[in-house]
Amino acid sequence: MSSKPTKPKEPVPPLNVWGPAVALAWFVPGGGHFLLKRYGRAGLLLGAVLVMFLFGLMMRGEFLKPQAGDLLTIVMYYGGFVCNVLTGVPYMIAVWFGYAQPDMAGAVHDYGTKFLVTAGLLNVLAMVDAYEIAIGKKS
Amino acid sequence: MPKVTLSHFEAALLFSLCASLVLGVVTKRTDRERLKYGAYCFAWFVVVLFGLGWLMYLGHG
Numbered sequence: 001m002s003s004k005p006t007k008p009k010e011p012v013p014p015l016n017v018w019g020p021a022v023a024l025a026w027f028v029p030g031g032g033h034f035l036l037k038r039y040g041r042a043g044l045l046l047g048a049v050l051v052m053f054l055f056g057l058m059m060r061g062e063f064l065k066p067q068a069g070d071l072l073t074i075v076m077y078y079g080g081f082v083c084n085v086l087t088g089v090p091y092m093i094a095v096w097f098g099y100a101q102p103d104m105a106g107a108v109h110d111y112g113t114k115f116l117v118t119a120g121l122l123n124v125l126a127m128v129d130a131y132e133i134a135i136g137k138k139s
Numbered sequence: 140m141p142k143v144t145l146s147h148f149e150a151a152l153l154f155s156l157c158a159s160l161v162l163g164v165v166t167k168r169t170d171r172e173r174l175k176y177g178a179y180c181f182a183w184f185v186v187v188l189f190g191l192g193w194l195m196y197l198g199h200g
Contacts, residue, residue, distance in 0.1 A: 041164050048160040055153060058143035099140075108143075111150040118154065122161040129165035138168065 018134040025130040027088045029123050032130025045126045053090045053119035061112025062103050063095070080113075083120035086127075090119070148188075155184030 025032025030046035033039075064080030067073060084091050101109070132138040145153065163177020 044160060044164050048157040048164075052154070052157045055143065055145075057140055059145065059150070060142060107147060108145065108150075111145065111147075111154075115150075115154065118158065122158065125161055125165045 013135040018131050021130045021134040022127050025127040026086065026123070029088060029090070029119075029126060032127060033133070036130065036133050038133065041129075045122075049087065049119050049122050049126070050090065052115050052122065053087055056112045056115030056119060057094060057099065059108050059112030059115065060101050060104070061109060061114070061116045062101050063091070063099070063116065064113065080117050083117040083124075086120035086123050087116070088123060148192075151188050152185070155181055155188065159184060 021032040021035050024035050028034075028046070029049035030042035030044070033042035033045060063084050064077050066081050067077035069077075101112075103109075103113075129138070159177045159181035162180045163173045167173045167176050
Protein backbone atom coordinates (compact mmCIF):
# COMPACT_ATOMS: atom_id res chain seq x y z
CA MET A 1 0.00 0.00 0.00
CA SER A 2 1.34 3.35 -0.96
CA SER A 3 0.58 6.27 1.26
CA LYS A 4 -0.17 9.58 -0.37
CA PRO A 5 2.26 12.33 0.53
CA THR A 6 0.45 14.68 2.87
CA LYS A 7 0.67 18.41 2.46
CA PRO A 8 2.29 20.07 5.45
CA LYS A 9 -0.29 21.87 7.57
CA GLU A 10 -0.22 25.63 7.42
CA PRO A 11 0.66 27.07 10.82
CA VAL A 12 -2.20 28.86 12.57
CA PRO A 13 -1.47 32.59 12.66
CA PRO A 14 -1.06 34.02 16.15
CA LEU A 15 -4.23 35.22 17.84
CA ASN A 16 -2.98 38.78 18.27
CA VAL A 17 -2.78 39.15 14.47
CA TRP A 18 -6.42 38.37 13.72
CA GLY A 19 -8.17 38.38 17.12
CA PRO A 20 -8.90 42.12 17.45
CA ALA A 21 -10.17 42.43 13.86
CA VAL A 22 -12.45 39.40 14.13
CA ALA A 23 -13.74 40.42 17.58
CA LEU A 24 -14.50 43.95 16.37
CA ALA A 25 -16.09 42.52 13.22
CA TRP A 26 -18.43 40.54 15.45
CA PHE A 27 -19.36 43.42 17.73
CA VAL A 28 -19.77 46.04 15.02
CA PRO A 29 -20.64 44.89 11.50
CA GLY A 30 -17.80 46.11 9.25
CA GLY A 31 -15.70 47.01 12.31
CA GLY A 32 -12.98 44.49 11.44
CA HIS A 33 -12.54 46.02 8.00
CA PHE A 34 -12.51 49.47 9.57
CA LEU A 35 -9.74 48.39 11.94
CA LEU A 36 -7.79 47.02 8.98
CA LYS A 37 -8.24 50.36 7.16
CA ARG A 38 -10.62 49.03 4.49
CA TYR A 39 -13.01 51.93 5.06
CA GLY A 40 -15.09 51.61 1.89
CA ARG A 41 -15.80 47.92 2.39
CA ALA A 42 -16.42 48.51 6.09
CA GLY A 43 -19.11 51.06 5.23
CA LEU A 44 -20.77 48.75 2.72
CA LEU A 45 -20.81 45.83 5.17
CA LEU A 46 -22.12 48.00 7.99
CA GLY A 47 -24.85 49.37 5.71
CA ALA A 48 -25.95 45.98 4.37
CA VAL A 49 -26.05 44.22 7.76
CA LEU A 50 -27.67 47.17 9.52
CA VAL A 51 -30.34 47.67 6.84
CA MET A 52 -31.22 44.00 6.99
CA PHE A 53 -31.31 44.01 10.78
CA LEU A 54 -33.38 47.21 11.06
CA PHE A 55 -35.89 46.02 8.47
CA GLY A 56 -36.13 42.77 10.42
CA LEU A 57 -37.02 44.77 13.52
CA MET A 58 -39.44 47.03 11.65
CA MET A 59 -41.17 43.99 10.17
CA ARG A 60 -41.53 42.77 13.76
CA GLY A 61 -39.42 39.67 13.29
CA GLU A 62 -38.79 37.37 16.22
CA PHE A 63 -35.46 36.78 17.96
CA LEU A 64 -35.22 32.99 18.03
CA LYS A 65 -34.40 31.45 21.40
CA PRO A 66 -32.92 27.99 22.02
CA GLN A 67 -35.76 25.52 22.13
CA ALA A 68 -35.90 21.77 22.69
CA GLY A 69 -37.95 19.46 20.48
CA ASP A 70 -37.31 17.36 17.41
CA LEU A 71 -34.03 17.64 15.54
CA LEU A 72 -35.29 20.24 13.06
CA THR A 73 -36.67 22.42 15.85
CA ILE A 74 -33.40 22.24 17.76
CA VAL A 75 -31.31 23.10 14.68
CA MET A 76 -33.61 25.93 13.66
CA TYR A 77 -33.99 27.58 17.04
CA TYR A 78 -30.44 27.08 18.31
CA GLY A 79 -29.03 28.08 14.91
CA GLY A 80 -31.31 31.09 14.75
CA PHE A 81 -30.28 32.16 18.24
CA VAL A 82 -26.58 31.86 17.39
CA CYS A 83 -27.10 33.85 14.17
CA ASN A 84 -28.95 36.56 16.10
CA VAL A 85 -26.12 36.82 18.62
CA LEU A 86 -23.56 36.97 15.79
CA THR A 87 -25.08 40.27 14.66
CA GLY A 88 -23.22 41.78 17.62
CA VAL A 89 -24.01 45.19 19.10
CA PRO A 90 -27.23 45.80 17.11
CA TYR A 91 -28.71 42.62 18.66
CA MET A 92 -27.51 43.56 22.14
CA ILE A 93 -28.98 47.05 21.87
CA ALA A 94 -32.33 45.71 20.63
CA VAL A 95 -32.50 43.22 23.52
CA TRP A 96 -31.36 45.89 25.98
CA PHE A 97 -34.17 48.17 24.83
CA GLY A 98 -36.61 45.35 25.48
CA TYR A 99 -37.39 44.20 21.95
CA ALA A 100 -39.18 40.88 22.44
CA GLN A 101 -41.54 40.21 19.60
CA PRO A 102 -43.53 37.02 20.10
CA ASP A 103 -43.90 34.55 17.24
CA MET A 104 -46.87 35.69 15.17
CA ALA A 105 -48.59 34.31 12.12
CA GLY A 106 -48.04 36.30 8.95
CA ALA A 107 -45.64 36.55 6.04
CA VAL A 108 -44.24 39.94 7.07
CA HIS A 109 -43.29 38.75 10.58
CA ASP A 110 -41.80 35.63 9.09
CA TYR A 111 -39.73 37.65 6.65
CA GLY A 112 -38.65 39.85 9.57
CA THR A 113 -37.40 36.81 11.49
CA LYS A 114 -35.43 35.64 8.45
CA PHE A 115 -33.99 39.12 7.97
CA LEU A 116 -32.75 39.15 11.57
CA VAL A 117 -31.13 35.72 11.20
CA THR A 118 -29.59 36.58 7.83
CA ALA A 119 -28.10 39.81 9.19
CA GLY A 120 -26.09 37.61 11.60
CA LEU A 121 -25.04 35.25 8.80
CA LEU A 122 -23.87 38.14 6.63
CA ASN A 123 -21.86 39.38 9.60
CA VAL A 124 -20.19 35.96 9.80
CA LEU A 125 -19.08 36.39 6.18
CA ALA A 126 -17.68 39.81 7.10
CA MET A 127 -15.83 38.25 10.07
CA VAL A 128 -14.28 35.56 7.86
CA ASP A 129 -13.21 38.21 5.35
CA ALA A 130 -11.70 40.32 8.14
CA TYR A 131 -9.79 37.22 9.32
CA GLU A 132 -8.40 36.57 5.84
CA ILE A 133 -7.33 40.19 5.44
CA ALA A 134 -5.73 40.22 8.88
CA ILE A 135 -3.59 37.13 8.21
CA GLY A 136 -2.56 38.47 4.81
CA LYS A 137 -4.44 35.91 2.70
CA LYS A 138 -6.40 38.71 1.03
CA SER A 139 -5.74 42.37 0.43
CA MET B 140 -39.51 51.61 16.00
CA PRO B 141 -41.95 52.19 13.12
CA LYS B 142 -43.69 49.19 11.68
CA VAL B 143 -43.04 48.36 8.04
CA THR B 144 -45.15 46.13 5.88
CA LEU B 145 -43.40 44.98 2.73
CA SER B 146 -44.88 42.79 0.04
CA HIS B 147 -43.26 39.43 -0.73
CA PHE B 148 -41.59 40.96 -3.77
CA GLU B 149 -40.25 44.02 -1.95
CA ALA B 150 -38.94 41.93 0.95
CA ALA B 151 -37.27 39.42 -1.37
CA LEU B 152 -35.74 42.24 -3.42
CA LEU B 153 -34.35 43.95 -0.32
CA PHE B 154 -32.99 40.61 0.90
CA SER B 155 -31.33 40.03 -2.49
CA LEU B 156 -29.79 43.48 -2.52
CA CYS B 157 -28.22 43.21 0.95
CA ALA B 158 -27.04 39.62 0.45
CA SER B 159 -25.53 40.39 -2.99
CA LEU B 160 -23.76 43.43 -1.60
CA VAL B 161 -22.08 41.42 1.15
CA LEU B 162 -21.28 38.50 -1.17
CA GLY B 163 -19.70 40.91 -3.63
CA VAL B 164 -17.65 42.65 -0.95
CA VAL B 165 -16.27 39.54 0.76
CA THR B 166 -15.60 37.10 -2.08
CA LYS B 167 -13.44 38.79 -4.70
CA ARG B 168 -10.07 40.50 -4.70
CA THR B 169 -10.43 43.63 -6.82
CA ASP B 170 -13.14 46.31 -6.75
CA ARG B 171 -14.09 45.60 -10.34
CA GLU B 172 -14.50 41.86 -9.63
CA ARG B 173 -16.51 42.67 -6.49
CA LEU B 174 -18.88 44.93 -8.40
CA LYS B 175 -19.32 42.35 -11.14
CA TYR B 176 -19.90 39.49 -8.71
CA GLY B 177 -22.36 41.53 -6.61
CA ALA B 178 -24.34 42.43 -9.74
CA TYR B 179 -24.16 38.80 -10.91
CA CYS B 180 -25.53 37.52 -7.58
CA PHE B 181 -28.28 40.13 -7.55
CA ALA B 182 -29.29 39.26 -11.12
CA TRP B 183 -29.50 35.57 -10.21
CA PHE B 184 -31.53 36.33 -7.09
CA VAL B 185 -34.02 38.28 -9.23
CA VAL B 186 -34.16 35.60 -11.95
CA VAL B 187 -34.81 32.88 -9.37
CA LEU B 188 -37.36 35.13 -7.63
CA PHE B 189 -39.35 35.54 -10.84
CA GLY B 190 -38.86 31.87 -11.77
CA LEU B 191 -40.16 30.59 -8.44
CA GLY B 192 -42.97 33.14 -8.52
CA TRP B 193 -44.15 31.88 -11.90
CA LEU B 194 -43.66 28.25 -10.82
CA MET B 195 -45.87 28.79 -7.78
CA TYR B 196 -48.44 30.69 -9.86
CA LEU B 197 -48.63 27.95 -12.50
CA GLY B 198 -48.49 25.16 -9.94
CA HIS B 199 -51.40 26.66 -8.09
CA GLY B 200 -53.65 26.12 -11.12
